[in-house]
Amino acid sequence: MAQQRKSTIHDIAQLAGVSRATVSRYLNGHRWVSSESAEKIKAAIEQTHYVANTHARALATGKAGSVAFLLGEPQKLLFEDPNFASLLRAVADELGKRNTSFLMMTTDNAQEEQRNLEYLQAGHVDGVIQVAWHQDSSSMIRGLVKAGIPTVVAEHPSDDTLPVGYVHVEDYGGARKAVEYLLDHGGKRVAMISGPQGPSGTRDRVRGFIDTVTMYTQIHQGDPSLPVNLQEYCDTHIVYGDYSAASGEECMTKLLAQDCTIDAVFVSSDAMAVGAIRALRNQGLQIPQDVQIIGFDDSSAAKLADPPLTTIRQPFDEIGKHLVQQLMQIIDGQAPVGVTLPCELVVRESTR
Amino acid sequence: MAQQRKSTIHDIAQLAGVSRATVSRYLNGHRWVSSESAEKIKAAIEQTHYVANTHARALATGKAGSVAFLLGEPQKLLFEDPNFASLLRAVADELGKRNTSFLMMTTDNAQEEQRNLEYLQAGHVDGVIQVAWHQDSSSMIRGLVKAGIPTVVAEHPSDDTLPVGYVHVEDYGGARKAVEYLLDHGGKRVAMISGPQGPSGTRDRVRGFIDTVTMYTQIHQGDPSLPVNLQEYCDTHIVYGDYSAASGEECMTKLLAQDCTIDAVFVSSDAMAVGAIRALRNQGLQIPQDVQIIGFDDSSAAKLADPPLTTIRQPFDEIGKHLVQQLMQIIDGQAPVGVTLPCELVVRESTR
DNA sequence: GTGAAAGCGCTAACAT
């Protein structure tokens, strides 16, 4: 099993009868290499299965040729949230096309945050893709910015004056689409189970919910089944979970205890929606006959759920693609921008 | 946001008033460094937030300080199979403790296999953790072996004469535990929905199923509700899915079409079990009253399912830990071994 | 178009 000595650029140069510099030029720009030399080099490479050593290249260029996928999440949630896998896949794909490798890191607490920051500063990677859907990540982002590390964030950062790129779906718009659908399909007493407070996506979705309900109530002023004191209504009909199924169940139970006339609920993740359904069933309520429900994400859980969930689809392929694209541009010195992607309502059987 | 020049070992040496070699010694073994110098170096490092550049180190040592997590899977299954996430997490954790970074690669087809192999041969990583639960990966493993890359595999390789380490759960034993439980709790006509043919875990579980049924039938010879022609019974009562919920539904439907007296089924993944439940319900069958069901994995889906699934738990934390441990030992030159972990029956509500 | 030479940041003999 002796690891055969890996061939180096030197071997190729010798084999092709040219200098190492020429091989290097061939490897990169392909410019200023005579087609004759190019042929010989090509042959030598094929013959030896030569592949350049990244570490040497990184050392020489000061570029790592890799990026970090940084998860700022409490560990247990990684299991519950299928969206991570979806995004990870999309990002891995896109990175693969640019043959940039990536390494994954998770940040659980302030201490790890510091450790990771130091690691990243050491120049192991050219940039980082930061994901933190469950908790506020602004301190990490600030650290990255301070360290001068090109960064993109997979959400709308709470502080969007920070020079980092970001891409996210239109949380506000998505919430509006969901709530409008519920209202248009007979919902009168609609509640919301939101994600955790902290990430700004939560705020935007909550705003979307409130605005939509407000607008609808104004238009249909006469309707006695609609809420009267809107302020108070929203205070009691919006509860905050942690995106897990368990918390969805909890939240729904709480909601029902406060108001048993709820007939529709917009839930900020499919996983929580599954939990909510369980709570609803526990009270003998039927979906969608008694209460309609709309989730968020269109994760695999949405299709598997019983009944299959109407939900707001997050286009993770697109998100991943833009994330990588953005990051590469920032690494190339361009100014970071924010990208907001539309999201789409997928109608299944949890609504009427 | 100018990236402040990263401090190098040289800076530290100067700051501490020692030579670079001494700093290097401090950084690594900590040996042959006077406590006096050590103090000064430590101070300098803290002051500058110095972290060694991995690429330089890798170049100098010939060790990469990182490993590859290699997924040999068709892309779509990555979404469906929560076990990947579980294992990934465990591995990431364990690697983190040894502060070894890792990069993730996926291999979808023969072409990518070649590409990845070349990449890995280039010395980017010290070793490979290979996962391929849904399809046979022996050609990739052979390639890895041929290239002399230290490798561990997260399953029982079909060809276990290959010099790679592996760790997996006792598939045979797990299947036996499940089927025995079913039989002991009133199951008479038990069927099996297996994973895809190819990976050897499938074979072992199928064997566990057959052996258990055979043994039980021999012991209870008189019982008229037990199968008569065992050979034929197994041929028709074992079907092969692809671990996805959809395939579980399909398989169950097929099974029911052949024999509507089935009263228990052992399913080789929780996801498929969820699909199977759906198929059962479509026929108006109740779980666990009419038919009992046991899954495999104890993934999050098992808890979320309705009813919550009795299942065989795979200890992914342990698996990840052993995988990394094994790999490190192989990298250090030890001969690879196989590790088989026990798995445990978790009783929930899909059985009586 | 091509080669010589310097150097990226680090480690590892070797000498002291």
Next chain:
DNA sequence: ATGTTAGCGCTTTCAC
């Protein structure tokens, strides 16, 4: 216990 020196494999001026 510490410093000196020579690379690791590659890129990149700078001459030619």
